[in-house]
Amino acid sequence: MMEIGLTHFLVVGALVFLAGMFCVLTRRNAIGILMGVELILNSANINYLAFSRYSSMSYDGHLFAIFVIMLAAAEAAIGLAIVLGIYQTFHTIDVEATDTLRL
Amino acid sequence: MQEAAHTAHEAAIHTVTYLRWIPLLPLIGAVINGIGGYWIQKSAGKNVVGAIACAMPLLGFVLAVRAFLQLMGLDASERLLLDSVFPWIHVGNLAVDVAFQIDPLSSVMILIITGVGGLIHIYSTAYMHEEPAFWRFFAYLNLFTFAMLTLVMGDNLLLMFVGWEGVGLCSYALIGFWYSEWANASAGSKAFIVNRVGDFGFMCATFLLFWSLAEAGHPTLLFREIAQHAPLLENHVFWGMGTVTLITMLMFVGATGKSAQIPLYVWLPDAMAGPTPVSALIHAATMVTAGVYMIARLSVLFDMAPTTGAVIASVGAATAFFAATIGTTQFDIKKVLAYSTVSQLGFMFIAMGVGAYATGVFHLMTHAFFKACLFLGSGSVIHAMHHEQDMRKMGGLKKWMPYTYATYLLSTLAIAGIPPFSGFFSKDEILWKAFSSGHRIVWFVAVCAAAMTAFYMFRSVYMTFHGESRADEHTKHHLHESPLAMTIPLMVLAALATFSGFLNVPHALFGDARFDAWLAPVVQHGDHGAHGAHGGGHHVEVIEYVLMALSVAVAAAGIWVARAMYETGTMKPDRLVYAFGGKLYRTVYNKYYVDEAYDATVIAGTMGMTRVSAWFDTNIVDGIVNGSAWVVRMLSQLYGLFDHYVVDGAVNGVAVVTSVIGSRVRRLQTGHINAYLYVVVLAVVGMMVARIW
Amino acid sequence: MDNILTLMIFIPVFGAAVILCLPRGNDNLVRWTAVAATVPPLLMAIWLYFNFDRSVPGFQFLQRAQWIPGFNIQYIVGVDGVSITMVLLTALLSFICIFASWGIEKAVKGYFALFLLLDAGMMGVFVALDFFLFFVFWEVMLLPMYFLIGIWGGPRREYAAIKFFLYTLFGSALMLISILALFFNTTDPATGQHTFDMLVMMNQDNHSEWLRTGVIFGQSVPLVIWMALFIGFAIKIPAFPFHTWLPDAHVEAPTAISVILAGVLLKMGTYGILRINFAMLPEATATLAFWCLAAVGVVNIVYGALCAMAQTDLKKLVAYSSVSHMGYVMLGMASFTQQGINGAVLQMFNHGTVTAMLFLLVGVVYDRAHHRNINGFGGLATVMPVYTGMVAVAFFAALGLPGLSAFISEALVLLGSWQQNPGLTMIAALAVILSAGYMLWALQRIWLGPLNEKYSDIEEINRRELFTLIPLAALVIFLGVYPTAVLDLMGASLNNLNSVVAKFL
């Protein structure tokens, strides 16, 4: 049973980040993409917590994480509101359909 | 530099202030008639215009005589009158003024220009009387007189060049005087452009002369200083050949242009499109002799360039011969005279080439008299014949116009070289100088030319004045002698043509060659006589008499043949033509197709070049400009495509990969937002890769 | 009168402002206001002519003022022998062109306001002695010119306008960089700081080591900067192969603007080369002059003449003749002889007057016939003799007839450049034949020959048009007879400038 160290957390963080990226890049569903964004934010949170736990013995990281969670919520709220608006007008939330602005 | 030169010459220069009026008066006349002429003519009538115009050269003549007498009064070495009007161009080591000078050479010239010019002005008042644009004609005529006087009186090369091109301009304007005829207009342009070719040579010569003298320490364009410093250029070399030779060659190119020598003589026959008095004044008496004058003026240089001398003599002989041959075949009376002019100019150049400058100038003078008389005579005929110029439609005119006939005949005798008429003295002297200076071939060719001259001139006499009239009844009915205003100048000129020869009776004929002596201070340059027989050999040789007799004989022969053909009819011209073979005759009759040749080569070539360069300009040069703009637009298009396809393509690509990896992605997913995000990710990754790499 | 130059620049600006405030509709009032705005500069120019000290090689009527002290940008104006000729030309042509524009009917206020701005810009370029100020004026001209061609021009005006604009701006971009490079490598000994003061920049002792001997892009720094500046100016001249904007711009522009373009704007290129390339980078000038000025100049002369001969549009022909004649200026500058360089600047002046006449004359016939096809006319001389007389003066001046102004300058240029490179000069001299060719051929086709019945009742040149032409004609003739009137203005400065460069040959 080996000691769980900083590295492990960072690896997990990185994996989550990549997962989020992957999700963002491949989902065509607006909600899906937003969830991907959430994943990215959380990967950052993992890092913050890990770093403040292991390297700089301060609570800055924790603070940051809390704020991120908070903002994530706000972002999600706004995002959903907008998506709702889109749905009302486009009757779909498929981002592929929302390309009237393209050249 | 200028000042220095002055002090160096103070002794020889006599400063006077009336010289400027000689050229200025005609200029004033030209300005008055040019600007106000239209109104003067409407209000006061043509006579006033004519009076103003004639007064100017005649007053000029008076002043010219005064200058001449003043020169006579001076000691031969000091014969130089100078009138410096105002500083013209003073830049760096170049310093030329608007200054007029009179020396023996130019004194002769101004006498001819103002004298003969004045007579022709008078003649024209009658000849052009029906012309509505009377005033314009005389404005041009006065302007020409001014330009010609500037040419001969200018004391430096640049001022001479002003006159040089000025006469060209007037000739252009007067040839194309009846410009609404397309042919006349193009004849004018042709004359000007061909002359420009010569001017090119003149300019280059001027530059080269100036800078060579500058290297020698005396940068100047003043004739008297050139004469003084020319010896410095003795061994000067430029582009691997003698500088002086090159200068004189280029100068001669200029001369061939003005004086209608091979290969630039083609404009002169066409120039006959102008009114006949113009042909008399410009294209016989004065302008065309400018080349001869210029060579005499720079004789010091030409003396130093024997090669050039040989070239000039040969070109002169060739011109004399070819022009004569063409002259024998023409039927247009003015064309005959035109080719005869070219031919006579050839004689003058022979004299210049062999270094007999005085003789050349002497022939210039006599030629001015008899050729002007001939042209005016032909003009009188044409006037009577209602502008009919074809001799085949004339004949028997002597019974209608005795004075014209008489004067014309005298001048013809003069040009044919029959003693004791002036032409005999001048032409024979040239032949002798050519022979005695060892140019035997030149001499031979010249003699043949002389024979032909006699032939075609008498041919014109017989065809025009003798035999039965071939004119139609209507014309015949109106035939009449010309008014006094025309006949009096004819008589004066005929008299001059008859007697002026005695001004220069050679020592061989127990004369004292006064004319040569008069010009000697200008055209004799001590020991630079690398060749030539100037000075007119005071030692008389037997051979001289032989040659004299010979030339008279060939002239007589020429006359006899002409008589046989066109008077008694014992000889049939057409038979002769066959004898020579029709082809040859046709070639000669068509002036050896020289014009056609030029059109085919030079003109066509230039036109081709212009088309090519215009095409190059619009398609290549401008094409590159527009092309670069096009490239930028294409780049922006490319960016648009990249935006559309590559980015989305990348999306699909990655999507494929991911699906291969076996994610739960069922079908390819795409969407523009994802595409945008891809760009971000790719960019970030790209930077990292770049850094690590 | 030490702020006379400033007044000459800003009176037109003021005039433009006044015009914009004038009530709409009263066009003649606008026109006369424009006249009123161009007369004072003209009078001042004449005053300058008589009060200019010919013996001083340096600058006169200098005026200095701090502008942006933080960046050592100053307002410096002054004239020397080179610029005063151009100032005279600008003042004269602006005045004349107001009258030449009398026929403008569309948006009169806008036209004259822009025209006066253009006038100010041109005047500014010639008197500015602070490099930044120079550049600003240089660019200020572009905007009015763009609109004047683009709005009041011919059918392809949009293309011509933007082409002119972009082309010139391309040159300006290079120039701006060179200006800054010069700025950061010039120290004013007085203040020990960098400066845009041209007078300081002209003294090579104030240049940094890098500017004298440095290397950039694998080339010697002065040469690179020289080239960058040169391209900027060459486009304006316009030197082959940067000349193709000129036929388009000239052909599309309204008459008066063509006159300004050919009469003044082209001169800015050569003026800039003399004022900046020669004075600031003499060594580079000595190195590059043969290829960039002499050779290119000869190409301009001959190539321009050949192109001119092929044109069927009279205005295009005149445009290409400008290309040809500006070649003489370059050739003369490159000769580094006093004759050559004096001839060059005299040619700048003479070409200004002659080509102005030519464009005005083209305008006269275009206003009547509404086309410029050389082959579409014939025998106009019979119906409009006075006009034809003027044409004759202009055409013969253009082909360098002695006794008219252009001959003096061309002769001086050729004479001067012969000493440096006779071969090139010979080729250039060949152009006297070509120029006679295309000028006379055009003259013959339009004005001589049988009258084209279509124009049997075409009206003779009117008073206003004569009024614009006669002063120029008089000048052309007078300067042909008495060139000293202009030559002695510039002699001192030019010989000084020439010696600066010549010592590096």
Place this chain on the structure above:
Amino acid sequence: MDLGPVESFGFFVPELILGVAVIALIVADLVVRRKDLLGMAALATVAVSLIAVVATLPDKGDAYLFNRMIVHDQFSLFFKIVFSLATFATVWMSLDSREVQRVSQGEYYALLLASTLGMYFMATATNLLMAYLALEFVSLTSYVLTGTIRHNRRSGEASLKYLIYGGVASGTMIYGMSWIFGLTGSMDYAGINTALAAGQEDSLALFVAVVLTLAGFGYKIAAVPFHMWAPDVYTGAPIPITAFLSVGSKAAGFALLLRFFFPALSKLGDGGQWQVIGGVEWPQIILVLSVVSMTVGNLAALQQDNIKRLLAYSSVAHAGYMLMGLVVLSDEGLRSVLFYIMVYYLMNIGAFAIVMLVANSTGREDFASFRGLAWRGGAVPAVAMAIFLFSLAGIPPLAGFVGKFYLFAAIIRSEFYALALIGALNSVVSLYYYARIVRTMFLDQPQGDEGVVSLDWSTGGLVAALTVGTVVFGVYWIPVINLADRSVRFFLG
């Protein structure tokens, strides 16, 4: 100075004013009946806060506020002024804009002011956390403002794209920040700086972190390759908001960027020359971004048919120009950037104001709506537009030229000649598409279907003010350059 919560309020007045105003507006929206007053109120508030900012300009000494969360220094003051001016103009435009009439006034202006407040924080943040919060604050409000026009495809879509793009970008950023935090063990810029100065970090990891962080900043300033959202959002958003984003949030992004790269990642040497520390060669990255941004921006703009979209790409290009000023790592460079931002504010807002004017009367934003503008009553707006566009192209004697002049001067002094050449040539290219608009307005004749453009006094006033600014600062710009000069001063504790 290092102030705690209480003392800090002395330096916090402008922010307070805005904050209070936001709440007040929301409340007022519920009670007040005449909604048009709300806009006026917002205008007044911005004016007041601007005055408050200017009032603090006279140097009272710089300080960290709220325990080193934000800072009060000359640098931040400059940006606060820019933000206030931008918001002021935006509110003014909103009052005249047709599009904005239809949205609920209260929350619109509240959000606008809130966004401004966020920008204030972006300019003052000296702490990764604070920076992130400020950025998000601005972003979130901007998302809503972009989509403020309900039931409008373009508006909604634009806001969605903006949201997603922004979300991802800021996510990436904070992931990068997390690494910076981990490597330097500090959130505080000063702390980061000292840690880097000590320099035992793995520079590769640090580089990666910086690049990730740059994604967030780059998206805010709309620099290539983080620009893809800009054209869509600019086109979709109501015109006043487009103007606001193109000037306000770009400037905010630069504020954040500069403070992060200079005080945090570099060290100020003597003579106003900065040095990179911690072995992060960020100037190279910026150099590349700058070149790519201006080139791509200009090339893309060449082929746009929608004026707003064209201006969007042009603003991308201008981000590129401004980035040139960072490359040279000198106070001179920074100064030129600040100067350019101020000038850019004048001309860009001006251009958008004219676009709005045309859109108001024609309801269109494409080239055709500008055809022959000068010849159908719109001469004055057309001239103003021409001035703004030529200023954007950098033609003297207009402010835009002076801005470019300082930028080029800065980089040429440091002998980046190639970069200068690219920049100059780019501005030549840019002239082409700016001139296209001018041509449509002046050289083309109207075809009658464009509708009449009338200039009302209120918009006219704004346009006049901006025009005068553009022209006057093109001839005499000493005040601006002085302001920029004194503003290149970060408080480094």
